Amino acid sequence: MSEEFKVEIVNPEKSFLSKEDVTEVVVPAFEGEMGILKDHISIISFLKPGIITIYSKSGVEKFYVEDGIVEFKNNNLSILTSSIFNLNEVEKNKLQDLLKLAEEEGSKSEANDQTKYLVDQKIEVLKSLN
Amino acid sequence: MASLDDLKKRIASVKSTQKITKAMKMVAAAKLRKAQESAEKGRPYSEKMNNIILNLSNGISDKENTSKLLSGTGNDKVHLCVVMTSDRGLCGGFNSNIIKKAKSYFSKISAEDKELKIITVGSKGNDQLKRVYGEKIIENISFKESKNANYFDADKVGKMVIEKFEAGEFDICTIFYNQFKNVITQIPQAQQIVPLNNEEDENNSDESYEFEPDEDEILSNLLPKNISTQIFKAMLENSASEQGSRMSAMDNATRNAGEMVDKLTIEYNRSRQAAITKELIEIISGAESL
Numbered sequence: 001m002s003e004e005f006k007v008e009i010v011n012p013e014k015s016f017l018s019k020e021d022v023t024e025v026v027v028p029a030f031e032g033e034m035g036i037l038k039d040h041i042s043i044i045s046f047l048k049p050g051i052i053t054i055y056s057k058s059g060v061e062k063f064y065v066e067d068g069i070v071e072f073k074n075n076n077l078s079i080l081t082s083s084i085f086n087l088n089e090v091e092k093n094k095l096q097d098l099l100k101l102a103e104e105e106g107s108k109s110e111a112n113d114q115t116k117y118l119v120d121q122k123i124e125v126l127k128s129l130n
Numbered sequence: 131m132a133s134l135d136d137l138k139k140r141i142a143s144v145k146s147t148q149k150i151t152k153a154m155k156m157v158a159a160a161k162l163r164k165a166q167e168s169a170e171k172g173r174p175y176s177e178k179m180n181n182i183i184l185n186l187s188n189g190i191s192d193k194e195n196t197s198k199l200l201s202g203t204g205n206d207k208v209h210l211c212v213v214m215t216s217d218r219g220l221c222g223g224f225n226s227n228i229i230k231k232a233k234s235y236f237s238k239i240s241a242e243d244k245e246l247k248i249i250t251v252g253s254k255g256n257d258q259l260k261r262v263y264g265e266k267i268i269e270n271i272s273f274k275e276s277k278n279a280n281y282f283d284a285d286k287v288g289k290m291v292i293e294k295f296e297a298g299e300f301d302i303c304t305i306f307y308n309q310f311k312n313v314i315t316q317i318p319q320a321q322q323i324v325p326l327n328n329e330e331d332e333n334n335s336d337e338s339y340e341f342e343p344d345e346d347e348i349l350s351n352l353l354p355k356n357i358s359t360q361i362f363k364a365m366l367e368n369s370a371s372e373q374g375s376r377m378s379a380m381d382n383a384t385r386n387a388g389e390m391v392d393k394l395t396i397e398y399n400r401s402r403q404a405a406i407t408k409e410l411i412e413i414i415s416g417a418e419s420l
Contacts, residue, residue, distance in 0.1 A: 008174075010174050010175045010178060011175065011281075012172055012175050012176075012281040012284075012359065012362050013168060013171060013172060013280075013281065014168070014171035014172070015171060015174050029342060030342065030343060031342055031343060034342075041340050042338070042339045042340065043339060043340040043341070043342065044182060044185070044186065044339050044340075044341055044342075044348060045341070045342040045343075045348075046342075046343070046348065046351060069179075069182060069348075069352065069355075071178070071181075071182050071185075073339075078178050080175060080178055080179060080182075082281055082285075
């Protein structure tokens with residue numbers, strides 16, 4: 001029996017990625033990292049800033065996301081996000097820019113707890129990448 | 131009767147107009163391909179988003195306490211209309227179709243004695259609406275600088291709508307845009323985005339989802355996003371429609387200019403021949419009288 005399922009990542013502009021031979025996906029869900037294998041229960045969750053790791057027959061791919069929604073149903077994983085970068089293709093400068101932006105955002109004091117938490121996450125992840 | 135010189139000038143000017151319209155048609159055709167492509171590519175996102183929300187709202191037991199964006203405020207006194215048009219003219223009936231649709235909706239609302247507020251996106255719509263509905267327009271946004279429709283712009287509009295909703299400035303929000311069907315047909319659409327119109331008959335999944343965090347939090351996060359997404363979808367459809375509409379309008383203009391050149395050329399040749407004949411008669415009759 002095959003252990004593969006389908007992953008689709010879409011952003012508002014286009015379908016970012018579509019893969020049929022995925023064995024495992026690790027997503028940075030809102031309440032912690034979440035690994036998804038075949039026949040996972042149907043789930044809807046949010047993403048926090050972090051790294052999506054996709055394990056497939058053709059290798060491992062990593063993506064940086066800032067936000068999004070994941071939906072898993074009938075062995076179809078859909079990830080909707082407005083900001084996603086493939087870590088292999090993105091340039092170092094771009095990540096540094098993002099970090100700078102995030103730090104500026106974090107220095108604003110009026111943000112509420114949730115946004116602060118998200119910004120902190122973003123800074124942490126970006127720092128680990130740079 | 132126009133003189134030969136006048137006709138000659140007229141032909142030249144029609145010809146140069148034809149050149150312009152032809153060039154505009156080419157440009158629109160090239161842009162259309164790109165706009166159409168991105169409109170098609172953008173569809174999966176908004177469809178998926180809709181699906182998730184549909185699934186979510188079906189799964190929610192306590193409909194009363196859900197986000198106001200889904201269930202509405204319970205009133206329908208104040209209507210907010212977001213009229214999305216282009217920033218440039220010369221695109222046939224594109225803008226006037228949206229305006230016509232919006233105006234008929236406006237008069238319906240006024241007839242029901244409800245309050246009306248308008249946000250115009252794109253300067254052409256603002257130009258056409260401000261004469262009659264000037265005092266109703268509360269905001270005018272234009273994205274002249276951005277070349278293509280992008281999510282960032284749509285998000286700005288979406289955030290504004292949500293801000294106004296949370297401030298209790300309106301109860302029902304409708305967006306007006308042109309849906310792209312093909313190059314010659316664009317259908318003006320009125321889509322209600324607040325509260326969300328969900329067609330319950332499409333209930334094909336009895337499957338229960340696991341939620342993380344809980345439903346309410348997901349919904350309250352998702353619904354504002356959905357508004358931006360719907361607006362973005364409308365912007366994409368609009369930009370494809372605009373280019374399509376411009377292309378066919380310019381195609382028509384080019385053809386009309388061609389017909390006009392033909393007609394003028396015939397007239398020019400006729401009057402040239404008439405002048406020659408007249409001169410000949412004068413010479414001959416002059417020679418005869420000697």
